[in-house]
Amino acid sequence: MKKDLSSLWSRKGIRALLVLVPLFLAVIVPIVYFTAISLVPIAPGARVPEGIWALLPEYEGKLAYRQAWMEAFTTLLCPMLFLCVPLLTGAVSAACAFIGEKEEGTLETLMLSSMNARSIFSAKIGCCVMLSVFLSLMAFAAFFLTVTVADVLTGAPFFLRIDWLITLFPLTPVMSLFSVVFISLIITRVHSTGEAMQTLGYLILPIVVVYLVQFTGVFRLHWAVLLVLAAALGAVSVILYNISAQNFQPEKLFVQEAGDSVYES
Amino acid sequence: MDAITAFGLTKQYAGRTVLQGLNLQVQQGSAMACAGWENSGKTTLIRLLSGLCRPTAGECAVLGMSPAFETAKLHARLGVVLDKAPLYSAMTLGENLRFFAGIHNMDGNDSLERSSFLLHRLGIWEYRDEKAGALPTGVARRASLARALMHSPRVLLMDEAARGLDAETAEIVQDLLAYLVREEGIALLLGTRNMQYAQRVCDSFSLMQAGVLIARGSLESLRQGAGVRFRAALRLGEGEGTLPGFHLEDGLWQKEIDSENEMPAIIAQAVGQGKSLYEAKLIRPTLDEIYRACLAGGRRREMAYEQGTQRQEDKAAGEETPADGAESGTEQPGEPRGEE
Numbered sequence: 001m002k003k004d005l006s007s008l009w010s011r012k013g014i015r016a017l018l019v020l021v022p023l024f025l026a027v028i029v030p031i032v033y034f035t036a037i038s039l040v041p042i043a044p045g046a047r048v049p050e051g052i053w054a055l056l057p058e059y060e061g062k063l064a065y066r067q068a069w070m071e072a073f074t075t076l077l078c079p080m081l082f083l084c085v086p087l088l089t090g091a092v093s094a095a096c097a098f099i100g101e102k103e104e105g106t107l108e109t110l111m112l113s114s115m116n117a118r119s120i121f122s123a124k125i126g127c128c129v130m131l132s133v134f135l136s137l138m139a140f141a142a143f144f145l146t147v148t149v150a151d152v153l154t155g156a157p158f159f160l161r162i163d164w165l166i167t168l169f170p171l172t173p174v175m176s177l178f179s180v181v182f183i184s185l186i187i188t189r190v191h192s193t194g195e196a197m198q199t200l201g202y203l204i205l206p207i208v209v210v211y212l213v214q215f216t217g218v219f220r221l222h223w224a225v226l227l228v229l230a231a232a233l234g235a236v237s238v239i240l241y242n243i244s245a246q247n248f249q250p251e252k253l254f255v256q257e258a259g260d261s262v263y264e265s
Numbered sequence: 266m267d268a269i270t271a272f273g274l275t276k277q278y279a280g281r282t283v284l285q286g287l288n289l290q291v292q293q294g295s296a297m298a299c300a301g302w303e304n305s306g307k308t309t310l311i312r313l314l315s316g317l318c319r320p321t322a323g324e325c326a327v328l329g330m331s332p333a334f335e336t337a338k339l340h341a342r343l344g345v346v347l348d349k350a351p352l353y354s355a356m357t358l359g360e361n362l363r364f365f366a367g368i369h370n371m372d373g374n375d376s377l378e379r380s381s382f383l384l385h386r387l388g389i390w391e392y393r394d395e396k397a398g399a400l401p402t403g404v405a406r407r408a409s410l411a412r413a414l415m416h417s418p419r420v421l422l423m424d425e426a427a428r429g430l431d432a433e434t435a436e437i438v439q440d441l442l443a444y445l446v447r448e449e450g451i452a453l454l455l456g457t458r459n460m461q462y463a464q465r466v467c468d469s470f471s472l473m474q475a476g477v478l479i480a481r482g483s484l485e486s487l488r489q490g491a492g493v494r495f496r497a498a499l500r501l502g503e504g505e506g507t508l509p510g511f512h513l514e515d516g517l518w519q520k521e522i523d524s525e526n527e528m529p530a531i532i533a534q535a536v537g538q539g540k541s542l543y544e545a546k547l548i549r550p551t552l553d554e555i556y557r558a559c560l561a562g563g564r565r566r567e568m569a570y571e572q573g574t575q576r577q578e579d580k581a582a583g584e585e586t587p588a589d590g591a592e593s594g595t596e597q598p599g600e601p602r603g604e605e
Contacts, residue, residue, distance in 0.1 A: 003353065003364055010355045109350040109412070112315060113368040116337035250317040 001127040004097050008131065017092055018131075022085040022139035027146050029081060030073075034150040037069050048072075055220055063156070070156040074147055078159075079167050079221075080211035085139045086172045087203045090132035090179030095196035097124045098187045102253065111250045121248040125180055125241065132176035140168055163223040170230035178233050179203050181240045188252055266329075268293045268420050268452030269314060273323035276309050276476075284309045284476045286323065291469075293419070296446050296453040298463035300552065301473035307456035308348065309476070311424045314454070315345040327420055341369060344413035344421045348428065351405065354398025358389070358408050361397050362415055369416035376415070383411040386441050388434070402429040407438065414445070420452045421445065427462040439466050460553035472556050480559045488550050491558040494521040496548040497531050502541035508534075519548070 009015055048068040053060040059071055101107040110120055147159050182203060183196055190196045214220060269291040276284040284306040291297045299307045312318045314325055316332035316339060325332060330339045352361040359380065366376035384390040387407040392400060400408060406429050413421065426442075427435045443466070445451045457463050463470065470487060472480040480487050498517040499508065511518040522531070525547050532545050550558075 003356070007353065007355055104354065105349050105351045106353055108317070108347065109352065109409075111317065112340060112345045112347075112350065112413075113365060114337050114341040114370075114416075115368055119337075251319055254317065 001123050001130075004124060004127040005131060007101075008093055008096050008127075011096065014092060014096055018089055018135055021088055022135055023142065025081045025084055026139040026143035030078065030143065030146050030150065033073055034070065034146075034154070037066055037073075038154065042066070055214060059157070066154055067156040070150065070154050071159075074151075074156070074159040075163075076214055077211065078143070078147070079164070080207055082136075082140065082143060082167065083171065083175055083207050084204055086132050086136040086175040087179045087207065088200060089135045090128060090176040091183050091200050091203060092197060093128040093131050094124075094180040094183035095193045097128050098184050099190055099196045100193045102187060103192055108250070108254055111253075117248050117250065118245055121184070121245050125177075125184065128180040129173070129176045132180065133173050136172045136176065140172075161223075163221070163226055166223050166226045166230065170234075171226055174230050174234045174237060178237045178240075181237050181244055184248070185240055185244045187244075188247060266293060267291065269325070269327050269454055271310075271314070271323065271325040274310070274313060274320050274325050275322040276306075276313060276318065277321045282476055284313070284320075287473075287478050289325075289471060289478075289481075291420075291452050291454055293452050294446060294450040295469065296442065296455065296467040297469045297471060298455045298457060298467035299471045299473055300457055300460055300463045300556065302458055304475065305458075305473040306476035307458075307473060308424050310473075311345070311347070311422050311454070311456050315343065315422055316340070341416065342419045344416070344418035346409050346413045346421070346423045346426065348425045350409055352397035352408055352412060354396060356397055357394050358384075358397055358400065359393040361408070362411060365412050366415045371416060379415055379417065380411070383414055383441075386437075386444070387411055388437050403431060403434045406430060407434065410438065410441075417449070418451065420454070422454050422456075424456045425459075426455055426457060426466070427459045435462060442466055460551065460556060464552040470552060472559055474560060474563070479563055480555075484552060484555070487552075487555045487559070491555045491562060493550040493555050493558045494523055495525060495550070496520065497522050497528055498544075498546050498548050499531070499535055499540075499542060500544035501535070502543065505540050508538075508540070517544075 008018075042065050046065060048063075048065060052068065052072050055076060056068070056071060059068065063071060098107075101110070111117065115123075144160070150156070151158055183199070186196060186199060190199075211221070267290045269289065271287055271289040274284060274287040274289070275282065283304075287306070287310065289297075289299075289310075299310055301307055309318070313320055314327055314332055316336035319333045327339055328342055332339055352358070353364070356364065362380040362383075363376055366380070371379070380393075381390070384393055387410065389404050389407050389411070392404050392408070397405070397408065406426075410423070410426075413423075421442075426438060430438060439462070442453060442455075446453055453467070455463060455467055464484065469483055470481070471478055472487070480490060482490070496519050498519045499511070500517050501508075507513075508518050508520075511520045513519075520531070522528070528545070528547055532542065535542050535545075
């Protein structure tokens with residue numbers, strides 16, 4: 001695990017991706033939004049759309065225009081931005097730890113050691129999940145500071161409530177695990193780290209769709225729904241983990257290469 | 266006890282047979298080369314014995330363990346150097362060796378001592394603090410060998426040991442391998458297309474072609490089985506005329522002989538004829554020459570088999586068959602020759 005962590009961190013491009021993208025999602029985007037909402041002049045008679053109050057019934061009539069838009073952003077959109085962080089950091093670290101190592105040829109060298117394939121697999125999964133969770137917590141800490149300052153300045157209600165706590169604690173680690181396991185599952189099908197990272201779209205798109213659909217008024221992501229989602233995703237992750245572990249065998253990992261270069265000299 | 270055994274070992278990939286019915290035994294404290302040109306199945310054999318893939322048919326065992334089912338346990342006593350098995354490029358050479366030593370549960374002192382010994386023997390001690398990704402090719406190859414030997418394995422499998430090495434560094438590797446076989450008693454199986462290197466490093470050989478074992482044994486038994494003869498070579502003075510039975514090649518008068526015991530008589534004959542003899546040597550066939558002879562012999566048997574089959578078909582159809590000197594069509598091509 002230590003070797004994988006230092007290997008991930010030593011690559012400048014990967015390090016930049018793991019730091020800058022969470023920073024952008026958790027800090028830059030909120031700052032830009034808060035700045036805009038604070039500075040944009042409000043037209044006389046402007047009203048918050050009824051659809052927003054439908055999604056925030058507990059605040060209807062209690063918040064000013066800017067405060068309402070702040071609350072809508074932190075309650076309805078920021079969780080979506082934040083959940084992209086464990087997905088992205090998990091997928092990137094797994095792509096490097098699994099496919100990157102296979103690309104470099106060192107995975108085969110590792111398979112020649114006295115560690116069995118399952119141990120190697122578990123160690124890599126553990127390393128990637130730990131790194132992803134750590135980066136997600138750091139991103140949340142930065143987000144917390146940013147949004148708390150914004151809430152104080154605008155007088156909006158404090159954002160941290162039960163749905164955020166559930167987003168942070170069961171859902172974030174499960175998202176990390178799911179994205180890491182998902183990437184490890186495709187190790188026999190992709191040939192490069194870049195190709196693996198292209199599958200990020202499959203992971204992020206459902207999150208974006210679910211949160212944006214909220215705005216149609218069809219449903220509101222209640223904290224109980226988030227809890228059920230975390231449990232379901234956790235169960236799926238465990239199943240995928242076992243499937244992926246069974247496929248993590250040298251015969252399947254290295255013989256998929258095209259041509260004679262793998263097994264003939 | 267045989268360190269490596271294989272019986273009827275066969276491997277197919279997507280319907281293509283890359284190794285067919287291989288039988289092999291390598292004893293502890295010996296070095297065997299699996300030599301052959303491209304696509305002969307050497308790499309596949311190494312991968313089967315190291316547990317990186319499973320046989321389609323047949324069985325193999327290394328130190329009494331199944332590579333397919335006892336892989337981790339076997340790897341604790343097996344060292345494998347693949348043609349492409351790089352170290353971690355972001356770590357230094359020393360860090361790589363310590364990392365792999367840690368995986369094999371070696372303690373710090375043993376790890377330092379062993380890595381120091383190997384790096385000095387391989388002549389790469391001064392590269393211990395360099396990043397593995399920045400090492401020159403020859404150093405990287407030796408570093409891979411050091412990695413495979415860190416845990417003092419009882420068996421070493423090497424695929425293309427000499428690739429990327431110049432003559433001097435190839436000799437360094439050869440010396441270390443000889444030391445390991447002689448002093449540490451390891452069993453070495455070397456897969457290589459470099460016949461010259463195989464001949465220098467190993468004392469027994471399995472010659473392979475297109476996934477089939479075509480000959481097996483010591484150099485002498487292979488030579489006898491392939492029908493390749495020695496050559497007596499004499500360097501005479503200029504204008505000394507010819508020697509009966511000899512032909513001039515590369516400035517030397519050469520003649521094929523059956524045994525080195527004929528040399529004294531040949532030298533005596535040349536001197537007796539009043540020739541000025543400056544040099545006399547016995548040229549032993551190389552492994553490469555023996556391999557080519559085995560291949561040629563195999564092709565001749567295949568052609569004879571095909572012609573013999575054709576003659577039988579023609580006879581059955583009532584056609585006349587031309588008389589020729591071809592061998593009968595009852596022999597099967599590919600039988601290993603020259604076994605001890």
